Amino acid sequence: KALAKKVKEEVRAAAARMERRPGLAVILVGDDPASQVYADGKKRDCAQCGIYSEEYILPAETGQEELMLLIETLNGRSDIDGILIQLPLPAHLNERAVLSVVRPDKDVDCFHPFNVGELMIGEKGFYPCTPASVMRLLAEYGVELSGKSCVIVGRSNIVGKPLAMLMLRENATVTICHTRTRDLETECRRAEILVAAAGKAKMLDGRHVGQDAIVIDVGINVDENGKLCGDVDFPSIEPLASMATPVPGGVGAVTTAVLAKHLVLAGRRQRGN
Numbered sequence: 001k002a003l004a005k006k007v008k009e010e011v012r013a014a015a016a017r018m019e020r021r022p023g024l025a026v027i028l029v030g031d032d033p034a035s036q037v038y039a040d041g042k043k044r045d046c047a048q049c050g051i052y053s054e055e056y057i058l059p060a061e062t063g064q065e066e067l068m069l070l071i072e073t074l075n076g077r078s079d080i081d082g083i084l085i086q087l088p089l090p091a092h093l094n095e096r097a098v099l100s101v102v103r104p105d106k107d108v109d110c111f112h113p114f115n116v117g118e119l120m121i122g123e124k125g126f127y128p129c130t131p132a133s134v135m136r137l138l139a140e141y142g143v144e145l146s147g148k149s150c151v152i153v154g155r156s157n158i159v160g161k162p163l164a165m166l167m168l169r170e171n172a173t174v175t176i177c178h179t180r181t182r183d184l185e186t187e188c189r190r191a192e193i194l195v196a197a198a199g200k201a202k203m204l205d206g207r208h209v210g211q212d213a214i215v216i217d218v219g220i221n222v223d224e225n226g227k228l229c230g231d232v233d234f235p236s237i238e239p240l241a242s243m244a245t246p247v248p249g250g251v252g253a254v255t256t257a258v259l260a261k262h263l264v265l266a267g268r269r270q271r272g273n
């Protein structure tokens with residue numbers, strides 16, 4: 001939470017120095033309540049930073065053409081610097097095709113294949129906000145990655161894979177685990193930095209954490225009592241870990257602040273300053 005506040009203060013100051021405040025468009029298709037909560041958090045953080053935002057809530061049955069047309073319109077608007085399409089999209093829509101229509105310089109969460117490619121080859125484009133926030137957290141708390149053994153549980157295109165690339169860029173030795181990993185406990189226990197991004201409530205516990213490991217919990221889940229929780233069973237890892245992020249108030253809080261930062265970057269790049 002402290003880091004999220006700090007990032008937002010940086011962004012607010014940067015946005016205030018711009019001639020025109022940056023603008024974000026969020027598109028939601030259907031009425032998934034979790035997506036609405038995420039979108040509200042993004043709009044709230046952007047507003048706190050002095051970023052203009054507008055939201056498009058489209059019915060679940062919206063067609064591909066109609067959605068693409070809206071994105072094309074937003075692509076052409078000079079007051080919109082970033083376009084965010086809240087995932088998942090309804091099953092009848094082709095997610096990859098839709099994401100590829102967003103102009104790469106307005107793709108503030110790095111979904112477009114161009115930006116994914118830039119990330120892969122080590123260029124400085126947009127990074128996905130969640131992996132970028134994990135890297136910012138590690139940097140903020142003085143965690144050096146070079147030569148460290150990092151284990152990421154989860155290989156999604158939006159968290160696990162891009163985070164692996166960012167950690168590799170900092171010279172970490174990275175292992176990515178997934179549902180076919182043979183011995184998850186052993187793989188995780190040898191991590192100096194363990195990242196949980198599986199989306200399974202409290203699935204990693206004291207058996208998965210080595211002495212003095214750093215544990216980053218990306219998961220956002222709801223437990224059996226309806227309470228928000230991460231992928232890590234915090235009480236059982238607390239005696240082992242040297243540092244760990246909580247849920248809520250950890251990676252998620254920093255992620256929305258990082259999105260606001262990307263809006264300022266997008267705004268500057270599009271105006272050539």
Ligand code: NAP
Nearest residue numbers: 130154155156159178179197198199218219220251252255
């Ligand atoms: P996802 O697309 O569902 O991917 C989950 C990954 O975890 C998959 O690669 C899956 O392996 C792996 N996995 C699932 N169960 C596992 C198990 N039992 N053992 C080993 N690996 C397992 O999820 P996501 O979009 O990356 O999100 C992951 C979590 O992060 C979710 O809780 C989500 O809500 C949260 N999230 C948080 C933020 C934030 O800002 N804090 C942002 C985005 C997402 P396979 O590939 O083999 O199926």
